[in-house]
Amino acid sequence: MGRSITDLLWFIGKRLLLLIPLVLGVTAIAFILIRIAYPEPCVIWLGGHAKQSAVNQCIATFGLNKPLVVQYFLYLQQFLSGNWGISPDSIPVLTSIAQYFPATLELVVASLALIVLIGIPLGVIAAQSSGRWPDHLVRIFYLGGWATPTYLGAIVVAVFVAPFLGLPTSGQYSRPPPFPLVTHISVLDPLLAGNLPYVGDALMHLFLPAATLALLNMGIITRMTRTSMLEVLPLDYVKAARMKGLAEFVVMYKHALRTALISTTTVLGITIAGLLSGTVVVEEIFSWEGLGQFAYDSITSSNIPGTVACVVIFTIGAVVANLLADVLYGVLDPKVEWR
Amino acid sequence: MTEDPVLRVEDLSVDYVAAAGTFHALSNVTFEIPPGRVVGIVGETGCGKSTLAHAIPGLLPTPPARVRSGKVVFQGIDLTALPRWKLPTVRGTGIGMVFQEPLNSLNPAYRVFDQVAEAIRVRRFRERGVPAARADRGPFDYSRRAPPSASSTIGRPFLPGGAVEERLKARPMTPASLKEEVLEALTLVRINDPETILRLYPHELSGGMRQRVMIAQALSERPALLIADEPTSALDVTIQAQVLTLMKELIDEVRTSILFISHDLGIIAEMADDVGVMYAGRLIEFGPVASIFGRPRHPYTRALLRASPDRSKSEGPLQSIPGSVPSLARLPAGCAFHPRCTLARPNCSVDPGPPLAPLELPGAEGHRSACWYAREVDA
Numbered sequence: 078m079g080r081s082i083t084d085l086l087w088f089i090g091k092r093l094l095l096l097i098p099l100v101l102g103v104t105a106i107a108f109i110l111i112r113i114a115y116p117e118p119c120v121i122w123l124g125g126h127a128k129q130s131a132v133n134q135c136i137a138t139f140g141l142n143k144p145l146v147v148q149y150f151l152y153l154q155q156f157l158s159g160n161w162g163i164s165p166d167s168i169p170v171l172t173s174i175a176q177y178f179p180a181t182l183e184l185v186v187a188s189l190a191l192i193v194l195i196g197i198p199l200g201v202i203a204a205q206s207s208g209r210w211p212d213h214l215v216r217i218f219y220l221g222g223w224a225t226p227t228y229l230g231a232i233v234v235a236v237f238v239a240p241f242l243g244l245p246t247s248g249q250y251s252r253p254p255p256f257p258l259v260t261h262i263s264v265l266d267p268l269l270a271g272n273l274p275y276v277g278d279a280l281m282h283l284f285l286p287a288a289t290l291a292l293l294n295m296g297i298i299t300r301m302t303r304t305s306m307l308e309v310l311p312l313d314y315v316k317a318a319r320m321k322g323l324a325e326f327v328v329m330y331k332h333a334l335r336t337a338l339i340s341t342t343t344v345l346g347i348t349i350a351g352l353l354s355g356t357v358v359v360e361e362i363f364s365w366e367g368l369g370q371f372a373y374d375s376i377t378s379s380n381i382p383g384t385v386a387c388v389v390i391f392t393i394g395a396v397v398a399n400l401l402a403d404v405l406y407g408v409l410d411p412k413v414e415w416r
Numbered sequence: 417m418t419e420d421p422v423l424r425v426e427d428l429s430v431d432y433v434a435a436a437g438t439f440h441a442l443s444n445v446t447f448e449i450p451p452g453r454v455v456g457i458v459g460e461t462g463c464g465k466s467t468l469a470h471a472i473p474g475l476l477p478t479p480p481a482r483v484r485s486g487k488v489v490f491q492g493i494d495l496t497a498l499p500r501w502k503l504p505t506v507r508g509t510g511i512g513m514v515f516q517e518p519l520n521s522l523n524p525a526y527r528v529f530d531q532v533a534e535a536i537r538v539r540r541f542r543e544r545g546v547p548a549a550r551a552d553r554g555p556f557d558y559s560r561r562a563p564p565s566a567s568s569t570i571g572r573p574f575l576p577g578g579a580v581e582e583r584l585k586a587r588p589m590t591p592a593s594l595k596e597e598v599l600e601a602l603t604l605v606r607i608n609d610p611e612t613i614l615r616l617y618p619h620e621l622s623g624g625m626r627q628r629v630m631i632a633q634a635l636s637e638r639p640a641l642l643i644a645d646e647p648t649s650a651l652d653v654t655i656q657a658q659v660l661t662l663m664k665e666l667i668d669e670v671r672t673s674i675l676f677i678s679h680d681l682g683i684i685a686e687m688a689d690d691v692g693v694m695y696a697g698r699l700i701e702f703g704p705v706a707s708i709f710g711r712p713r714h715p716y717t718r719a720l721l722r723a724s725p726d727r728s729k730s731e732g733p734l735q736s737i738p739g740s741v742p743s744l745a746r747l748p749a750g751c752a753f754h755p756r757c758t759l760a761r762p763n764c765s766v767d768p769g770p771p772l773a774p775l776e777l778p779g780a781e782g783h784r785s786a787c788w789y790a791r792e793v794d795a
Contacts, residue, residue, distance in 0.1 A: 208479075312520050313515040313516070313517050313520040313521040314520055314521050314522055314523045314524070316470075316475055316513070316515065316521075317513070317515060317521045317522070317523075317630070317633075318523065319475060319504070319507060320473060320475070320507050320508065320511070320512060320513040320634070321507065321508045321534060321535045321538055321633070321637065322504050322505065322506075322507040322508025322509055322510075322538045322539075322542075322637065323504060323508075323534070323538065324504050325501070325504065332523050335523070335525045335526075336523065336524060336525050339525075409525065410524075410525070411524065411525060411617040411619070412524070412617075412619050
């Protein structure tokens with residue numbers, strides 16, 4: 078059959094194996110590009126007035142006088158053994174990633190939920206009223222979001238929308254949390270500590286950055302849903318569902334949308350990748366302590382291992398997101414065989 | 417006819433409004449379907465058969481389609497006057513439908529079981545009744561309707577063996593009983609291995625098999641009227657014969673009224689009790705099968721019979737009809753058929769022809785024609 082659980086696990090395993098050459102390639106490109114961008118990192122780290130002897134010592138310590146290929150393989154060796162380098166502020170990069178990545182994941186999942194819960198029904202409404210005013214309204218809404226640059230959208234939301242709604246625009250909590258940050262997921266940590274007021278506070282802080290990300294990336298999902306719904310609606314099985322005596326809502330969401338979603342999920346992977354990179358700007362503007370902000374700080378403070386690590390994480394994120402979309406695609410379409 | 421008809425279509429006219437112009441897809445169609453009878457509608461491609469099939473349960477997309485005039489009276493209620501949101505209460509248990517393309521008429525994402533079970537659940541929900549506060553929401557109170565066995569539309573037990581009332585009483589809405597009923601529905605349409613078919617997706621079934629599932633699904637709601645819109649046209653000839661045999665057997669088993677639409681005169685002659693002939697969006701002749709095919713009273717029907725390969729055994733070579741079907745956007749004045757008619761007189765190009773009135777002729781009871789010169793048409 079090709080649709081059993083073992084087939085699915087083999088499929089996922091094979092796709093994850095693909096990550097190995099991908100990560101190798103991505104680290105190589107990122108490493109080389111950064112070395113081109115910062116030919117003398119030691120001068121930057123030590124400052125312009127540092128003594129030449131100190132600079133030389135720094136170069137020797139970090140092995141920067143060796144050929145680039147050797148440097149890359151030394152880096153790779155460390156990378157595979159779990160030492161992703163140390164930031165200039167002497168915090169291990171892997172520790173920072175473990176701290177910031179969950180926060181970013183939280184933001185991405187929240188905005189993804191908003192996209193699915195709002196963007197897909199909007200696409201259904203647009204298709205149902207194709208050519209009439211709700212369709213045009215929806216089109217203006219998603220094209221507006223799609224065409225707005227992330228920084229502009231985020232600033233508009235933070236400066237004009239936030240005071241209007243009375244929602245916070247900075248950080249994860251209003252006051253420093255009294256509980257330990259175990260998972261670094263702002264909603265989950267107070268929940269684990271049983272501190273409900275902080276859960277509400279975290280949700281309020283989460284809403285605006287997540288909504289901004291969702292609004293700006295929703296367009297493609299709404300549009301795909303509308304297009305594939307328009308393809309499905311004239312088909313006989315939609316009429317057959319109506320002729321069963323089902324209510325229009327059930328016909329739309331159980332029968333038509335179910336098959337229309339198959340094409341939407343393909344774009345979902347791309348959207349998640351877009352959300353991940355979109356977080357860099359949104360986190361910076363909303364002071365969200367996540368990977369995006371870490372990436373931004375790494376780049377501006379010439380933190381070479383930090384930057385490479387962020388590129389690797391974003392790459393893995395994009396691959397896993399696309400894998401998720403492929404699995405979802407196969408679950409939705411019974412004609413797909415796992416191979 | 418003493419019984420009220422299940423369906424009465426009165427003076428129904430439907431237009432398609434498009435940028436290229438207004439297409440008169442149906443013009444003043446009038447006919448009725450008495451309980452338990454099979455009414456066939458025959459005509460060439462584009463004569464409005466499918467529009468009629470879709471207009472009756474309100475399936476036409478309302479732009480571009482527009483009901484210009486007329487009524488569709490189903491069990492005493494005018495469906496064209498019913499608000500859109502109430503239409504679902506008529507569909508399924510009231511009017512069921514089998515579509516032309518078995519490839520497209522089952523949802524590719526759900527297993528056969530889920531699709532048939534969904535139809536059964538709709539029927540059970542309506543049979544079971546809803547709280548009184550919600551019961552009188554509309555004229556179609558199927559919820560308080562007696563079980564189908566008691567209704568006049570289904571004379572015999574729906575399923576072979578056992579009275580329906582007993583089965584209903586003995587059958588609570590449990591997953592097991594649902595599966596049992598799905599299996600019965602599939603057995604009814606002569607599917608040999610229903611247990612296996614249940615678990616399959618539509619793309620794993622052949623065209624004929626899918627059409628059987630479609631028929632099972634429609635019949636499992638025990639509709640008072642079943643519309644079959646060219647149910648065999650998309651199938652291979654051998655499969656076509658199997659499905660037709662099945663439907664013919666089912667007509668005897670399940671006493672549901674049927675509106676059977678086809679372009680194939682042979683199939684209509686085989687299946688139907690009454691026949692309506694359509695041309696350019698009009699119903700031009702209506703009457704009992706034997707009478708229409710034995711002695712047509714409209715020049716178009718006569719020409720159609722002579723042009724049909726399976727009816728021309730003794731009539732010599734096939735005769736094609738001169739000219740072509742008029743565009744529905746620019747129908748000729750007067751009778752739509754007059755430019756191609758051998759009997760046409762000058763007044764035919766002005767006068768649209770008499771309303772479909774019963775002919776006062778011996779041996780032609782119930783036979784109606786829309787030609788002024790019906791008496792002059794020789795078979």
